Amino acid sequence: MTTTLVRGKHVLCEAGTNASQSTVITDGAVFQRDGVIEAVGAYDAIKATHQADEEIGGPGFVVMPGLVNAHHHGRGVSTFQTGCTDGCLETWILAGWNRRPHDQYLMTLYTAIQMLESGTTTVMYNHSQTPTSGLEEDVDQVLRGFTAAGMRTAFSVYFRGQNRVVYEDDQQFLSRLPGDLAQDLRVYLAAVDLTETDYFTLFESLHRRYASSPESRVSVLLSPSNVQWASDDFLLRTKEYAKRYQAAVHMHLVESWYQKEFGIRTWGRTPVQHLADLEFLGPELSCAHSVWVTEKDIELLAGSGTTVCHNPSSNLRLKNGIAPVNTMLVSGINVAIGTDSTAINDDDDMIQEMRLSAKLHRQPGLDRPAVNSHQVLRMATANAARPTSFQGKIGVLEPGRFADMVLLDFSALEEPYLDPDIDVVDAVLYRGKASHVDTVMIQGEVVVRNGSFVKVDKAEVLRELREHFARPQEAATSRNRQMVQRLMPFVEDFYRDWQPPADQPHYLYNSRA
Amino acid sequence: MTTTLVRGKHVLCEAGTNASQSTVITDGAVFQRDGVIEAVGAYDAIKATHQADEEIGGPGFVVMPGLVNAHHHGRGVSTFQTGCTDGCLETWILAGWNRRPHDQYLMTLYTAIQMLESGTTTVMYNHSQTPTSGLEEDVDQVLRGFTAAGMRTAFSVYFRGQNRVVYEDDQQFLSRLPGDLAQDLRVYLAAVDLTETDYFTLFESLHRRYASSPESRVSVLLSPSNVQWASDDFLLRTKEYAKRYQAAVHMHLVESWYQKEFGIRTWGRTPVQHLADLEFLGPELSCAHSVWVTEKDIELLAGSGTTVCHNPSSNLRLKNGIAPVNTMLVSGINVAIGTDSTAINDDDDMIQEMRLSAKLHRQPGLDRPAVNSHQVLRMATANAARPTSFQGKIGVLEPGRFADMVLLDFSALEEPYLDPDIDVVDAVLYRGKASHVDTVMIQGEVVVRNGSFVKVDKAEVLRELREHFARPQEAATSRNRQMVQRLMPFVEDFYRDWQPPADQPHYLYNSRA
DSSP states (O other): OOEEEEEEEEEEEEOOSSGGGSEEEEEEEEEEETTEEEEEEEHHHHHHHOOOSEEEEEEEEEEEEOEEEEEEOOOSSOTTTTTOOOOOHHHHHHHGGGOOOOOHHHHHHHHHHHHHHTTEEEEEEEEOOOOGGGHHHHHHHHHHHHHHHTOEEEEEEOBOOSOOSSSSOHHHHHHTSOHHHHHHHHHHHHHHOOOHHHHHHHHHHHHHHHSOSTTOSEEEEBOBOOGGGSOHHHHHHHHHHHHHHTOOEEEEESOSHHHHHHHHHHHSSOHHHHHHHTTOOSTTEEEEEOOSOOHHHHHHHHHHTOEEEEOHHHHHHTTOOOOOHHHHHHHTOEEEEOOTTOOTTSSOOHHHHHHHHHHHTBOSSTTSOBOOHHHHHHHTTHHHHGGGTOTTTSSSOOTTSBOOEEEEEHHHHHTTOOOTTSOHHHHHHHHOOGGGEEEEEETTEEEEETTEEOSSOHHHHHHHHHHHHHSOOOHHHHHHHHHHHHHHHHHHHHTTTOOOOOSOOSSOSOOOO | OOEEEEEEEEEEEEOOSSGGGSEEEEEEEEEEETTEEEEEEEHHHHHHHOOOSEEEEEEEEEEEEOEEEEEEOOOSSOTTTTTOOOOOHHHHHHHGGGOOOOOHHHHHHHHHHHHHHTTEEEEEEEEOOOOGGGHHHHHHHHHHHHHHHTOEEEEEEOBOOSOOSSSSOHHHHHHTSOHHHHHHHHHHHHHHOOOHHHHHHHHHHHHHHHSOSTTOSEEEOBOBOOGGGSOHHHHHHHHHHHHHHTOOEEEEESOSHHHHHHHHHHHSSOHHHHHHHTTOOSTTEEEEEOOSOOHHHHHHHHHHTOEEEEOHHHHHHTTOOOOOHHHHHHHTOEEEEOOTTOOTTSSOOHHHHHHHHHHHTBOSSTTSOBOOHHHHHHHTTHHHHGGGTOTTTSSSOSTTSBOOEEEEEHHHHHTTOOOTTSOHHHHHHHHOOGGGEEEEEETTEEEEETTEEOSSOHHHHHHHHHHHHHSOOOHHHHHHHHHHHHHHHHHHHHTTTOOOOOSOOSSOSOOOO
């Protein structure tokens, strides 16, 4: 039995859609026992009625729910660091094949440390389809990494079964390549081939092994990677499994204009409409990106209770645009926020990702919508909790929920002065930085103290990563890089006549006329 | 006589428009004597031929030109910290009247410290029209602050002579107000009244006192605040003074859609076209913001050699949109970058401002433009140098220019690994942070060492600011705040029927159809 009293000058219990809808306690405290919040209230009252093993925080801190990164692919040493500069999504994915193999455990530990030190307690981790021969072992290493870091994880492996190089049938694309290049590509793709049946068997095994106890910090989700990458049959089977296991489903959706255009060309309708026609949308589903949604698509997503995971940094970096979040919010969509392992500063900092979200959706015009600080904090806490399978258990500081919280050094954030009329959530959203994160607690366990990770030796993790990458480039990596270089013109050529439109934005940021 | 040898693993001498146009020396060095660069080259060669009093940097650093913040209004303790949350520009300006009076010297010292610690060596500082009775004294305090900090300053006082509350004649606006409110506003405006003649006399005095020696770190510019705030007569006189004194001119331009609309309603043409008709555009002119420029406006700016100072954070925060920088660059406009004292993290960090610039202009579509890292670094160095009156003297590391430079801890930036194929300018633009700034030199003088400001006691500056703002709110501030609250509905009402358009963007970030 361990108990903790967590004190803050301000306790942000729950972010609402505006200041009057949020619950904030001044000079407040949270009392937790064995990982579960037992009481929240005024510090004096909680202190008088609860005996704690330890008291943390104090009048110089803000206490808030741990942030939830609602879309992530791991990595630690970023895609950029491993040699891949930002491009257009469709060519960047190909360039990503240039990545060197890495130690899944170490990389996961490092990405977790980075996220924890910047205030994220839960991650929606979506595992890339690594070579099938080692897939289950890779997954175990990833989950061993998150577990060692103490991080809560909504875990999924994504499934890509078709149109894996460009948005057309693999065989058709292969048929246009010179023979030797086609042969190399066939070998590359065969290594990541995964049957639908094997996918669902893997899901069942992971679900049984990792997500069966109510105290587990791991939930297991299903994930068709995106509509153009999974057959209708796979989507329908996913829906069945989701029902059978009460499991959530996570996917990518109209991340790029090209993905929307694929739907129009293939089915004569948008991908969202296609999902609606398959009765695939629903409250168990969360969709990353969702940049290229039409007004009608937004209605369909809202009406079905589907969550959208907004990834503003990634959408800019990979030339996908800006998702119409204001329109989504007005329609009632549950919008979450995630870094997609491609945050603006290349560091998976959710505080910075909230900031970018807060600034990006300020539409020109006095009467035009702009997200407020409370909405954005809610997107990264309560809204983001919903698709994780920990809904009702995290994202809000209230009795009965897990004790997942973050303490920010509010004195440093105010330095040297903050007008007393400023709302505390505004203060966090305008000025909070990863460097203000002092303490992070997950399920009652302190994993970051004084801004530093305490569960494993970070310097040692960095040393091992440095050593790993200092090795000479693997022969397989060199071969991949040559193949990618030869493939690139064929990929670019495929999209040559796909020309994005120029008009009818959801919001107007500037005008040529 | 003092001499310094500055060594870097990479010396970014000059940022070009792409990697092949940039000058980067691996294991390079810069040798400076008495504030002027004497030699740049390979470390071994420079070391062998130049005897230095001190050697700084080393193989763990990147050396680059000091950053130039091309549009700034000072402050230190931000507008937000002093009680003013972001709004739409037109109401935010009014809300800014809520600010408390402050010590100009202390505030300038603090804003300079923040900029220096994040790698900015030169600031284009545009002084708000503070009350006329103390204006010259205020200006002296500001310049004393920048001088004490050692910062290079392109200084101007802006002139606002008309349409000061909304974009119509002050008397006309006053005539719609209740008598007592009109009277309060008349008193408020009278305090900042400045005649055109007094403005130019002040300019001449400042030019003589601060900008006469070639070693001075201060240049003095002219500044009509914006077309709707200055008469045509004032603009024409400005042009004359600029010619007479070989002085540069700095202004705001179509920051908001409302300012463009003002032009259409007033002259039947855009503000840029109006300036072109007055023959006001030219290479001596730099315009902040310039968000709402048409294709034709861009041609006019490009053809005249006018500089645009891009302020991406401010444009988002104040609901002004996103300037069409890609189109400007294609047209050949000299684009600089500035924080406008309203940076995304509320801290005037130019490295973060460069990052935002780099990410914001990545247009969806494989063949659509996206700024590259070299262009962005150039915007914050060589391009930004041009409108400061220090053109040819800063922004590039080459013999004959002032020794203004920044050393970044490249080992920390790479941590734990960076693929050797990654371009060093990409590395800085993707991953550089203010916390990597190790050393800052201005005109040969080291002002930041090991990441900390060395010329005055920062802790003491913060202590004095804290003490200043801890005082009870001034009676005048309380009166202003009451007046602002009463005025706000009249301001909002004025713009009620000014409705921004919905179509014809320069770039499409999303689509409703």
